Amino acid sequence: MLKHICFIPPYAYPKEGFSHGGIGSFTKSYLPDLVNRGFKVTLIEFNKKESVKIIEGITIIHLKRSKIRGISWFLNALKINNKLKEIHNEHPIDIVESAELGLAFIKKRTNIKYIIRLHGGHHFFAESENRKINIWKGFQEKRSFKKSNGFIAVSNYVKKHTNFFLSYHNKPIEVIPSTVNFKLFTPKRDVVINENVILFAGRLCEKKGIKNLILAMPLILEKYPSMELHIYGKDSFKESRSYMRFLLEEIIPQIGLAKKNVIFKGEIPIEELVNRYASSKICVFPSYMETQGLVVIEAMAMKKGVIFSKYGPGVEVINQYVNGLLCDPYDIKSIANEVLWMLDNPESLKNIEEKALETITKNYNLDNIANRNINFYLNLLSQ
Template identity: 50%
Template sequence: MHICFITHEYPKKNFPHGGIGTFIQTIGKAYVAKGCKVSVVGINVYTKVYEEEDDHGVHIYRLKPRKIKGLTWFLNYKHINQQLLKLHVESPIDVIETPELGLVFLKKIKPIKYIIRLHGGHHFFAEAEERDIDRWKGFQEKRSFKKADAFVAVSNYVKTHTSKYLSYNNKKISVIKSPIDLDVFKPIPEIKVSDDTILFAGTICEKKGIKQLILAMKTVNASYPNLKLDIYGRDWFFKDGTSYVEYLKEKIIPELKEFSKNIIFKGPVPYIELATKYAAARICVFPSLMETQGLVAPEAMAMKKVVVFSNLGPGPETIEHKKTGLLCNPYDVNNIAENILWALENPKKCLEIEGQANEFVYQAFNTGSIVNKNIDFYKSIL
């Protein structure tokens, strides 16, 4: 079986990337191990030139961007279509998979089947970010959905929530979680835990709840003045180009007054290195306002960490409160602080939670079973 992903985000060494890129890298290598041929096609957002790369059998084609004002989107999609046709002639593609918007300008090639994996599209996140639907992006997403032959949702929540805005057009849809690389995210007993460290990881933006977490630290630090919040992740920028990190530093962190020094921005790190940061943290906190699934929570859980996650969206699918982790109201600063303080004050109960969290993730997010479910789904539509 030849599976081809369309994405610009496939990880490149020494460059930051998003969760979709990590997902494709993890599952792509696993497909190769199962005997599948895996290709990845996208525009090169890293070095702006044409590049080919082989990553443990996953062949990546990063296409040189074509930029003409007003026509950039058309030219880049044309470039992608040409590359797909070339690949298909050389080695027939069975399945092409994209996120929500990915099929809008792709020319369908028979008999390839086209799948959209719901990672969270424009309609899905518009509500969470309290913004209007952009007419152009909304049109593209609807058109993309009409062209799909089937859908995969990474959580029950993203499946049901997306259906409020977009139709699956009576096409087949299955809920299959994204896998966790359990060879990377596993307990590392040789790394000493810092009792004074809380960890946050993810893109530093409004929807990840980082602002509320920082404000919650004021209450936490009142009882634990030496406790630090280490923040790992890439910056996000407003439409005017303003840095969200700078906004937090200038407008939010000063509210902590004497505890401002306890908020530390560490920047993005490779996910293999991130595992060592999880290992060294006492508690991991991810109070997202909206997620489709959220991989950072189960990654940390796999490493036997107490995780405070959002009680919204897919949170309850990932964590059973005070059994495999803690769930907070991400809009309630006091509730975030209460959950962190509970974890700090109940170390024996937290040991039980850590073990149960590890067991849950190994059952629900292991790559082997998830890969088999995906391959069986692909076969069912071919």
């Protein structure tokens, strides 16, 4: 009987009042539900100091991360293994779950099943970001995959694309998307919509397609001169260079007078971002590569018109002109054309918004997703 599930780094539980990405959204929506279903849930994460907290019924164990150059990986792995041993002796663990690199240095026990959930690993994103495989990270990922007893992929796309680079070693694998926090992401009927706002949310980096969305603004403004692009997200760095600085210094000057219609809003708490979703006219996420695109289903759950990428998992979520639109994120005209179509067709946009909510409610509801995960765990334990 499945009783105790333990999640290990890179999993972490989002802090209240802070923004978080896809893995944070996954833990925030999924782990409390497991607790409500009667499971013991433990999450181990690294922090500045050691502590143990109970949040929403989840036992969250903070380990102090080692930063000793050259051997920090060994010391951190030792800390996780020692903690797993301690936890298992007190409350036997049935399932240990991590992401792609997470099992590389984990010492396995015969009475525990180990699972990797594919959120998008090093090989997956290295290709999309046009960078070489880091030998050390590549080694860890391959080693981690060999240790896993089974795999869960958050989309068909991440399952197939990861398999180009890494083997699943004939272990069980199932596609189960991450769910939405429906308590947070829900239609807000009392919010006034700003008809002139296009919203983008996500980390500021090349793969999110924000550069081409900015470059598409002059084409949009030719017909709708009052439209504004509001950009929410955390800056990122590539080779010590700020991507925000790159956008401001090299991309914004290319759009001339349209620059006054592009507004960087920075990183804001998730609860505040929800209100920004609600008050925007449409949401545009022209990513070059995603594993699932949680921001997309979160916006759709709020009954918003969404434009996503036609590449990657986009076609698994959006049916073109039915519950959303798909663009070519590499093509500035394609991005502009889909935005203009939404603005030109208000009645069709209303229908799309209705279908968007219907799609997410039906296909990404927490009860269904949780049951599929639990069944996968149980089938693995029976083997």
